[in-house]
Amino acid sequence: MTRPLLLLDVDGPLAPYVGSPYRRPDGYLTHRVPVRSWRERQLASGIRNPRPLRVWLHPEHGPALLALPYDLVWATTWKDEANQHLAPLLGLPELPYVDWPSMHHGDPEGLHWKTRHLVAWAAGRPFAWVDDEIQPRDTAWIAAHHPAPALTLTVDHRYGLRPGDFAALADWAERSRS
Ligand SMILES: [Mg+2]
Structure with missing residues (x-):
């Protein structure tokens, strides 16, 4: 039986x-990440020597995600x-990623710009979307x-993924299997 997808924002x-x-x-570490797209945006807005993007990540999130019965x-x-x-930084392997045809576009029904594309991308597979x-x-x-x-x-x-979120994901995968 195929595992559900876990679509991760x-x-x-x-x-x-x-x-x-x-x-x-609590529990997060601060990283400075040299993101190419961030640097390009900063340069375009006139900042001459942009600092790498500051990102807070929780070192236990990678192992906790890998322990869930999903394909990430x-x-x-x-x-x-x-x-x-x-x-x-999270302790995750290379994962598949959704390559959006466009981002932050408006939607005629007021949906999030990701919604229609994620349903198309999932192509009928069960999924959990975390965002x-x-x-x-x-x-x-x-x-x-x-x-x-x-x-x-x-x-x-403000808090990121919390223990209750991991529990909800584990519960849902368990229930959708039965
Ligand atoms: Mg987000």
Whole structure:
């Protein structure tokens, strides 16, 4: 039996963020990551020597994700840069990633810009989608258009993934198997 996909957003669930840079959640480590796309954006906005992007990551999240009965997939604007920069810091192997045809576009039904593409990408496989920006209308649209079970898990971007989120993912995988 194939395992469900775990479609992983980065900013929010794995890399929490808040208004203040001094409020790092417990257990996280601070990294400076030389992200190519970030550097290009900084240079384009006139910053001459941009510092590498600051990212908070939890070193136990990689092992905890690998212990879940899912096939992990990056579903993030980081795209292939998640493998390059984040996977080694999290203790994850190289993972497949969703290569978005476009990002941050508007949607005629007000859906999140990822929603339709993730359903197409999953191609009928059960999936859990972990993201800090999922709205009830995304969950409803997925339920109506995806032919297999799907879980949407909205994570608080201030805290990132917490033990209750991992428990919910494990429970859902267990229940959707039976
Ligand atoms: Mg996010």
